[in-house]
Amino acid sequence: MTTTHFDYLIVGGGMVADTAARGIREIDRDGSIGILSDDVDEPYTRPALSKKLWTDDEFTWDKVPLGTADDTGADIRLRTRATAIRPDAHEVDADGETFAYGKLLVATGGKPVPLPVEDRSNGERVLSFRTAEDYRRLRSLAQDVERIAVVGGGYIGSELAAALVQNGVDTVLVHTGAVLGDAVFPVALAERFEKLFRDAGVEIVAGSKVEGGEADAAGVRLSLENGDEVRADAVVSGLGIDVATDLAEGAGLKIDDGVVVDAQLRSSADDIWAAGDVASYPDRLLGRRRVEHVDNANAQGTAAGRNLAGAAESYTHTPYYYSAVFGIRYEAVGTLDAELETVEDWIDTERGVVYYLDDGRVVGVLLWNVEEARDAARAVLADADTLRRDDLVGRIR
Numbered sequence: 495m496t497t498t499h500f501d502y503l504i505v506g507g508g509m510v511a512d513t514a515a516r517g518i519r520e521i522d523r524d525g526s527i528g529i530l531s532d533d534v535d536e537p538y539t540r541p542a543l544s545k546k547l548w549t550d551d552e553f554t555w556d557k558v559p560l561g562t563a564d565d566t567g568a569d570i571r572l573r574t575r576a577t578a579i580r581p582d583a584h585e586v587d588a589d590g591e592t593f594a595y596g597k598l599l600v601a602t603g604g605k606p607v608p609l610p611v612e613d614r615s616n617g618e619r620v621l622s623f624r625t626a627e628d629y630r631r632l633r634s635l636a637q638d639v640e641r642i643a644v645v646g647g648g649y650i651g652s653e654l655a656a657a658l659v660q661n662g663v664d665t666v667l668v669h670t671g672a673v674l675g676d677a678v679f680p681v682a683l684a685e686r687f688e689k690l691f692r693d694a695g696v697e698i699v700a701g702s703k704v705e706g707g708e709a710d711a712a713g714v715r716l717s718l719e720n721g722d723e724v725r726a727d728a729v730v731s732g733l734g735i736d737v738a739t740d741l742a743e744g745a746g747l748k749i750d751d752g753v754v755v756d757a758q759l760r761s762s763a764d765d766i767w768a769a770g771d772v773a774s775y776p777d778r779l780l781g782r783r784r785v786e787h788v789d790n791a792n793a794q795g796t797a798a799g800r801n802l803a804g805a806a807e808s809y810t811h812t813p814y815y816y817s818a819v820f821g822i823r824y825e826a827v828g829t830l831d832a833e834l835e836t837v838e839d840w841i842d843t844e845r846g847v848v849y850y851l852d853d854g855r856v857v858g859v860l861l862w863n864v865e866e867a868r869d870a871a872r873a874v875l876a877d878a879d880t881l882r883r884d885d886l887v888g889r890i891r
């Protein structure tokens with residue numbers, strides 16, 4: 495078996511891999527960087543897969559790849575799945591090859607939760623949505639079939655429903671909430687949000703969980719928990735991810751809803767870091783958490799890359815999250831949970847701020863069409879100990 499040595503080895507070829515390679519290069523211009531990825535594409539910008547590629551004619555495919563290899567000199571091995579890490583030997587096995595490393599970054603992200611549908615269409619009509627290849631397949635289905643069901647009312651499901659209907663597809667969105675978005679938005683805002691979809695022509699099947707169904711070359715039948723059925727030519731699901739900790743767990747790294755890392759993103763094993771969707775890290779303002787969003791992937795990737803190369807810096811960035819549908823853009827910092835107490839502060843009918851309070855303390859801020867206010871939202875979280883409910887309205891504009 496051949497062994498290839500890299501000074502820096504990154505397992506996972508997603509968004510963290512890109513920024514981590516760049517972070518390494520900020521400190522070390524010469525060390526060798528290897529990236530092992532089971533994807534078929536080099537690192538690319540994932541958010542575009544459910545947004546701009548569908549809705550912005552000027553955002554063409556050439557803007558999707560991140561240019562990691564060209565910019566950093568990283569040796570990217572595609573279609574290469576890492577199957578074991580041996581921390582003591584500083585080695586990783588992947589598809590019959592062994593890679594030796596000086597420093598290792600685990601950036602394996604997560605895998606989409608599968609839809610419980612019996613698929614006899616060979617995956618042609620049943621898709622989850624995470625990769626560029628998933629995008630290409632959905633795009634071609636959108637051209638070839640009339641009606642597509644989207645399952646899941648989170649941000650990926652709602653973005654996909656918006657993308658499909660705006661591209662002329664007869665779209666049905668199946669979600670478990672009473673109203674789309676009601677797990678995170680106050681109910682009146684969720685109702686406005688759902689109306690955007692209905693007005694655009696999306697058929698909404700609310701309060702419904704898909705518990706089974708089948709797909710074949712002729713189409714898809716989804717069985718809902720209440721006994722109803724939804725039929726479509728194809729189905730795409732956005733049911734969240736299972737965090738990809740199996741590799742790290744097999745190597746004996748400490749796992750607790752993600753690979754547990756310290757403030758410098760170091761795992762429990764020597765010379766192994768973790769970052770992005772897979773990492774459980776101590777957020778400076780919000781406490782230990784795992785974040786499945788791109789701002790975190792980018793900032794943590796950079797920080798981890800710098801630390802692999804010896805910077806020894808703490809990760810102090812508190813990430814924001816965003817989504818965009820039908821001309822609305824919302825951003826959020828902290829915890830958004832509609833079960834929490836909320837304070838709404840509307841600047842006008844289209845723009846507003848929602849504060850989420852837990853036991854009287856602000857734990858999350860939603861910015862609805864409010865630009866350039868992320869730092870102000872972070873400042874609210876930083877000052878949460880001293881802010882009272884009455885101090886909130888008018889605070890962010």
Ligand SMILES: Cc1cc2nc3c(=O)[nH]c(=O)nc-3n(C[C@H](O)[C@H](O)[C@H](O)COP(=O)(O)OP(=O)(O)OC[C@H]3O[C@@H](n4cnc5c(N)ncnc54)[C@H](O)[C@@H]3O)c2cc1C
Nearest residue numbers: 506507508509510532540541576603770771786787788791
């Ligand atoms: C369609 C879509 C839209 C999104 N839109 C937004 C948005 O609008 N706003 C936002 O904040 N966030 C968004 N996100 C989330 C954001 O893209 C993720 O948080 C980010 O990609 C996480 O980066 P990562 O590197 O941790 O994981 P990923 O980008 O998922 O990369 C993980 C990589 O590891 C590879 N891998 C896993 N296991 C192995 C293994 N054993 N061997 C080799 N390779 C392996 C995977 O193939 C993948 O390439 C979106 C995600 C998706 C899927």
